[in-house]
Every structure is written in C-alpha cells, then in structure tokens.
Amino acid sequence: MRAAVFTDYGEPLDVREVDDPEPDPDGAVVAVEACGVCRSDWHAWQGDWDWRGLDPVPGHVLGHEPAGHVLKVGEEVERVSEGDHVAVPFNLGDGSCHRCKTGHSNICENRQALGLQPDAPGAFAEQVPVPHADHNLVKLPEGVSSTEMAGLGCRFMTAFHGLAHRADLGAGDWFVVHGCGGVGLSAVQIATALGANVVGVDLVEEKLDFAE
Ligand SMILES: [Zn+2]
Ligand SMILES: [Zn+2]
Incomplete structure (x- = not known):
C-alpha cells in the first residue's frame, strides 16, 4: 500500500x-x-x-x-x-x-x-x-x-464529552468559548445543538466568522 x-x-x-x-x-x-x-x-x-x-x-x-x-x-x-x-x-x-x-x-x-x-x-x-x-x-x-x-475527528468527541458529559450543558445555559480553533468551533456547534446561548471569543476575525 x-x-x-x-x-x-x-x-x-x-x-x-x-x-x-x-x-x-x-x-x-x-x-x-x-x-x-x-x-x-x-x-x-x-x-x-x-x-x-x-x-x-x-x-x-x-x-x-x-x-x-x-x-x-x-x-x-x-x-x-x-x-x-x-x-x-x-x-x-x-x-x-x-x-x-x-x-x-x-x-x-x-x-x-x-x-x-x-x-x-x-x-x-x-x-x-x-x-x-x-x-x-x-x-x-x-x-x-x-x-x-x-x-x-478527535475535536468533536473532545468537545462533546466536555459539554454533554462533564459540564452537563443544557437549554438556556450561557456558554463562552475562549479560542475558536478545531475543538472550540466543535464546542460552538455542540453547545448550540444542546440549546445553550453561545459566546465565541478569539483574536482572529476569520475564526470568529466561522463561529458565527
Ligand atoms: Zn486529532
Ligand atoms: Zn482497557
């Protein structure tokens, strides 16, 4: 191969x-x-x-x-x-x-x-x-x-375990992501799917565009 x-x-x-x-x-x-x-x-x-x-x-x-x-x-x-x-x-x-x-x-x-x-x-x-x-x-x-x-990849599983299993994030909770890289952007998607209010924080405009 x-x-x-x-x-x-x-x-x-x-x-x-x-x-x-x-x-x-x-x-x-x-x-x-x-x-x-x-x-x-x-x-x-x-x-x-x-x-x-x-x-x-x-x-x-x-x-x-x-x-x-x-x-x-x-x-x-x-x-x-x-x-x-x-x-x-x-x-x-x-x-x-x-x-x-x-x-x-x-x-x-x-x-x-x-x-x-x-x-x-x-x-x-x-x-x-x-x-x-x-x-x-x-x-x-x-x-x-x-x-x-x-x-x-591994970014989604990492974020999912943290939010769904450890933090027990749910509808109406407020959730702030510091750093919108691979794991951070996955966290934005998962937190949104769980019904949370999501705030994304990053220094790079392009990453904030992805988060939105
Ligand atoms: Zn990986
Ligand atoms: Zn084992």
Missing part, C-alpha cells in the same frame, strides 16, 4: 510503498477513505511530545482521525465484518480492563494512541490496522460519509 511516511522532525512526509498491514487475531484492517489532519499531528511531527512518549521515529505513519470500510478481520472478531463502514477512535482501548468495561476506553490502562505511538501506526495511508476491533471500531449510520466523519 501507499503511505505518507514520517522521515524526521519538521521534514516533509514521504509518500511511498510500504507493506500492507495484517490484522491481529482480534484485530482488523480498515481501508482508509478519509483522515482528519490535527494539531496533534503537527506537535508529534515537530517532536514536541517526546516527554509523553509520543515521538515518532523515521518510518512511522501519523494520522489518527480515519474513517473507511473494513477490509480484513482476524479470526476472533465477531461484531464487525468485512465491508462495514466504520470510524476508528484516536484512543484505542484493550476492551478488557476495568476502565474499558465501564465505558472509559479513552483512558484504558493499556491505551494506544493511534498514529502517535510506534506500536499503533496511523492512517495517513491506504490501510490502517486496528487492534481489539470488536471493542474499538464504531459502525457509522447510513448517510454519514467517511469525509464527514473524518472532519469530526
């Missing part, structure tokens, strides 16, 4: 042929149709996150916001099948620890950061391997395209 391969900090990615991934017994391979580009990719590419253990080495593939169709499944996979239209979360859980079993696989005890850790190659590629596929893959409803899903 072809992939956009990391070569060195701050250097252009190199589009080249690499080996096709094979699924683990409980994993899958997804044919990538779209993948978001994120500030986190930029930080990893710049080498900002070695203190977090998220420092790509030459040959690594970035990209953590993909959607596409399941291409292959391992023999132990039961819930997803070849051809399913899916999104891949950016935090991959093992599906078996206490946190995964209580709905918090984003903080799994054996969490893998897709596209940011050496053992979790990312989706700036034609195919991406997904471990523990029954737990991690999210089937998409009819009418949601891979491009739309990739556009939601």
Whole structure:
C-alpha cells in the first residue's frame, strides 16, 4: 500500500510503498477513505511530545482521525465484518480492563494512541490496522460519509464529552468559548445543538466568522 511516511522532525512526509498491514487475531484492517489532519499531528511531527512518549521515529505513519470500510478481520472478531463502514477512535482501548468495561476506553490502562505511538501506526495511508476491533471500531449510520466523519475527528468527541458529559450543558445555559480553533468551533456547534446561548471569543476575525 501507499503511505505518507514520517522521515524526521519538521521534514516533509514521504509518500511511498510500504507493506500492507495484517490484522491481529482480534484485530482488523480498515481501508482508509478519509483522515482528519490535527494539531496533534503537527506537535508529534515537530517532536514536541517526546516527554509523553509520543515521538515518532523515521518510518512511522501519523494520522489518527480515519474513517473507511473494513477490509480484513482476524479470526476472533465477531461484531464487525468485512465491508462495514466504520470510524476508528484516536484512543484505542484493550476492551478488557476495568476502565474499558465501564465505558472509559479513552483512558484504558493499556491505551494506544493511534498514529502517535510506534506500536499503533496511523492512517495517513491506504490501510490502517486496528487492534481489539470488536471493542474499538464504531459502525457509522447510513448517510454519514467517511469525509464527514473524518472532519469530526478527535475535536468533536473532545468537545462533546466536555459539554454533554462533564459540564452537563443544557437549554438556556450561557456558554463562552475562549479560542475558536478545531475543538472550540466543535464546542460552538455542540453547545448550540444542546440549546445553550453561545459566546465565541478569539483574536482572529476569520475564526470568529466561522463561529458565527
Ligand atoms: Zn486529532
Ligand atoms: Zn482497557
């Protein structure tokens, strides 16, 4: 397959042929149709996150916001099948620890950061391997395209969890977003959908236009 391969900090990615991934017994391979580009990719590419253990080495593939169709499944996979239209979360859980079993696989005890850790190659590629596929893959409803899903990326889930699950934002609440970047603009949309009165704050006119 072809992939956009990391070569060195701050250097252009190199589009080249690499080996096709094979699924683990409980994993899958997804044919990538779209993948978001994120500030986190930029930080990893710049080498900002070695203190977090998220420092790509030459040959690594970035990209953590993909959607596409399941291409292959391992023999132990039961819930997803070849051809399913899916999104891949950016935090991959093992599906078996206490946190995964209580709905918090984003903080799994054996969490893998897709596209940011050496053992979790990312989706700036034609195919991406997904471990523990029954737990991690999210089937998409009819009418949601891979491009739309990739556009939601990690920014939408981050904002949604904060507003809907943590802040319990609801109709009539007042809500101020300081910084209308990817997560901020997602927060504007989600807060509006929840019925809140939204105020967007930013120093950049173009971002305020987006927020409006
Ligand atoms: Zn992201
Ligand atoms: Zn877990």
